[in-house]
Amino acid sequence: MRKILYPLLFWTLILSACSTSLPPTEIVSIPPTASPAIAPTLSTTYGGCGYQWAYKDMPDLSKKILQTIQQLQPSAQANAFAFGEDCVYADGHADFIAMETDFNITLQVTNITDANECGEWVIKIMQVILDIPKEEIMGPRPGRVSMSFQAGSEQKNFNFYIDRYQALSTGLSNTEICTALQTQP
Numbered sequence: 001m002r003k004i005l006y007p008l009l010f011w012t013l014i015l016s017a018c019s020t021s022l023p024p025t026e027i028v029s030i031p032p033t034a035s036p037a038i039a040p041t042l043s044t045t046y047g048g049c050g051y052q053w054a055y056k057d058m059p060d061l062s063k064k065i066l067q068t069i070q071q072l073q074p075s076a077q078a079n080a081f082a083f084g085e086d087c088v089y090a091d092g093h094a095d096f097i098a099m100e101t102d103f104n105i106t107l108q109v110t111n112i113t114d115a116n117e118c119g120e121w122v123i124k125i126m127q128v129i130l131d132i133p134k135e136e137i138m139g140p141r142p143g144r145v146s147m148s149f150q151a152g153s154e155q156k157n158f159n160f161y162i163d164r165y166q167a168l169s170t171g172l173s174n175t176e177i178c179t180a181l182q183t184q185p
Helices: 002-019 059-073 114-128 162-166 174-182
Strands: 051-057 077-089 094-108 144-151 154-161
Touching: 002 174, 051 094, 059 077, 059 094, 059 114, 114 144, 114 162, 114 174, 144 162, 154 162, 154 174
Parallel strands: 094 144
Antiparallel strands: 051 077, 077 094, 144 154
């Protein structure tokens, strides 16, 4: 009986799956201020387009921030870019929607484990970033700062959001600032 029942159930399941039709694709309305976690891929659409994570170079701001930071340290490297989403239309064209402006900074230090030197650089770099006029910043969210400290062949990387830096208690030492920003909440 089992020899007949199991194959019969198997083929019933297969034939049922083959005969099921899928509903037409539904366009989901997402407000423009929605969290990016809601629309990470082309599968979600709004206004006739699908969202896809994207980056946009910001050459003018990159040049400006690099020049300013190289006044502090000539060997420093820095760039800025916008992070957001491309709204991709069926015809292939896309409109970029910025969520935030992010910064990458690379500095030469004497010792990558020196938290005091780290905190000193964080303060200097954040003064430069916070002095950027609002009209040169893309996106409504506070951006991210990625810092890379290099000492010879050693390298240490960490990143933090600008609002996390701004939320630090006043009066912290350089070491406390560096430690607080490297500790993930």
